[in-house]
Amino acid sequence: MQINKLNANELKDEHISLLLLADPSEKLIREYCQSGIIFDMKNDNDLIGIMVLFPFGEDNIEIKNIAVDESYQGNGYGKQLLKRGIEFAKQNEYKRIRIGTGNSSLNQLGLYQKCGFRMVRIDKDFFIRNYEEEIVENGIQCRDMVILEMKL
Structure with missing residues (x-):
């Protein structure tokens, strides 16, 4: 299993397809990938996972x-x-890492908390406004973004 850092110009259709599992807007995905930090996870040549990090604030x-x-x-x-x-x-001296997910994303909410993230706020109707x-x-309408953070 290898996790590799990519540049936005290295993204292939298979990467975009995988990102669409977590975000149904290809337009938004392409926008944040342009200035994001991208990692993919592969086993031999099989793409298993992908993550996009996005710095904000100081x-x-x-x-x-x-x-x-x-x-x-x-x-x-x-x-x-x-x-x-x-x-x-941590290696790049960020003080806080944040992740947001839908109110209906029950498995993700559990995973993020098991990894040490804490719920800090809710952006009501985020998914109604943006999608x-x-x-x-x-079986739950995804309306609100639940924001979780971890202090590093």
Whole structure:
């Protein structure tokens, strides 16, 4: 298993397809990848996962997108990508790392908290304001962004 840093110009269709699992807007994905820090996870030539980090403020960084191929989910790969993101943030002297997810993303909310993230706020109706199509996960309409943070 290898986690490699990529440049935006190295992104292929398979990367975008994977990012679309976590964010249904290809337009937004392409925008934040242009100035984001991208890592992919591969086993030989098989793409397993991807993560995009996005610096903001003086000493903060956000995990803008993290996704694991559906056939590899449930095997700890998401946790490995999160740990790599946290490690990168510490190595680059960020003071805080943030991640946001939908109110309906029950598995993700559990994973992020198990990795040490704490809920800090809710951006009400974020997904209603920013996405044209309704998102439903786990039988719940995704309306609100739950923001979690970790102090480093």
